Amino acid sequence: MSIYKSQKGREESLLLYDKQLLKLGKSFLDIYVETSFGKTHIVETGNKKGIPLLVFHGGNSTTAYNLLMCRFLLEDFHIYAVDTIGHPGKSDEVCLSHRGYDYGKWASEVIDQLGYDKIACFGISFGGGVLAKLTCVAPEKVKKSVLIVPAGISNALPISSVKMMIPLLQYRMTKKKKYLIKTALFMALHEDVLDEDTLDTVKDSFDNVKTKVGMPTNIEEQRLSGYHSPTLVIASEKDCLFPAKKVLARAKQIFTDCRIYELKESGHMHILPPSIKNMIVKFLKEIGRAS
Numbered sequence: 001m002s003i004y005k006s007q008k009g010r011e012e013s014l015l016l017y018d019k020q021l022l023k024l025g026k027s028f029l030d031i032y033v034e035t036s037f038g039k040t041h042i043v044e045t046g047n048k049k050g051i052p053l054l055v056f057h058g059g060n061s062t063t064a065y066n067l068l069m070c071r072f073l074l075e076d077f078h079i080y081a082v083d084t085i086g087h088p089g090k091s092d093e094v095c096l097s098h099r100g101y102d103y104g105k106w107a108s109e110v111i112d113q114l115g116y117d118k119i120a121c122f123g124i125s126f127g128g129g130v131l132a133k134l135t136c137v138a139p140e141k142v143k144k145s146v147l148i149v150p151a152g153i154s155n156a157l158p159i160s161s162v163k164m165m166i167p168l169l170q171y172r173m174t175k176k177k178k179y180l181i182k183t184a185l186f187m188a189l190h191e192d193v194l195d196e197d198t199l200d201t202v203k204d205s206f207d208n209v210k211t212k213v214g215m216p217t218n219i220e221e222q223r224l225s226g227y228h229s230p231t232l233v234i235a236s237e238k239d240c241l242f243p244a245k246k247v248l249a250r251a252k253q254i255f256t257d258c259r260i261y262e263l264k265e266s267g268h269m270h271i272l273p274p275s276i277k278n279m280i281v282k283f284l285k286e287i288g289r290a291s
Helices: 007-022 063-069 102-114 126-137 165-174 177-188 196-208 244-254 274-285
Strands: 029-035 038-046 051-056 077-082 119-124 142-148 231-236 258-263
Touching (some): 051 102, 051 126, 063 196, 258 274
Parallel strands (some): 051 077, 051 119, 142 231
Antiparallel strands (some): 029 038
């Protein structure tokens, strides 16, 4: 069963994907690897002489958009940006359960197929949840972790998301941009977050993709007994999906080597300040604690 609403929708979504990838202004390679869950597409880009970094994008979004939002990683890191299987992009349209640990098993197989025994990892939102599952399934394969507004640590009840339904229905009935913005603001809070690429991606998700509501469920602390790698967790104060107060408190509880940071006055969709981008890069480049 297709993850897209129509064949035309699939074509439009992939067209946006390619357009946004070209906007990076960086050379890249398309890699396909086989996993037991299905074929997986990976964009290899960044600094080929830099530190290898496996990157997982947000749900109902794409690797192409995620790379645009994470340009700050391209100079220092050898990026392997994965199209999450069953989400928009060029991996197989095989939907895994957001419950259990299949996403972690899939991510573990991706690392194997790339030829790494151990690699640093970076995940945003749904991708943070995938990474969290990976730390439980194959802790020995994760050199370091950066999780930004992540699922899978302490998910909020979806009640707050219900408030989005009225403007979303208004958008679907009228296709007017003002309702698209109004819907997105439940997650973004501030309109300056909603640049052209963000709005294009949100529009694509609403227009062309069968939106997935279920996020990776919270990981169980006992499954982390073998995971001791340095971990950085960044969450937003006013995130309606994964609120910082709960996410950061539990992250400190369950990860043995964990640094945390709260993005004040920010929602789920946000703009990372330059100081936080620098903090992430510094954390990932630290050699002493990365072994």
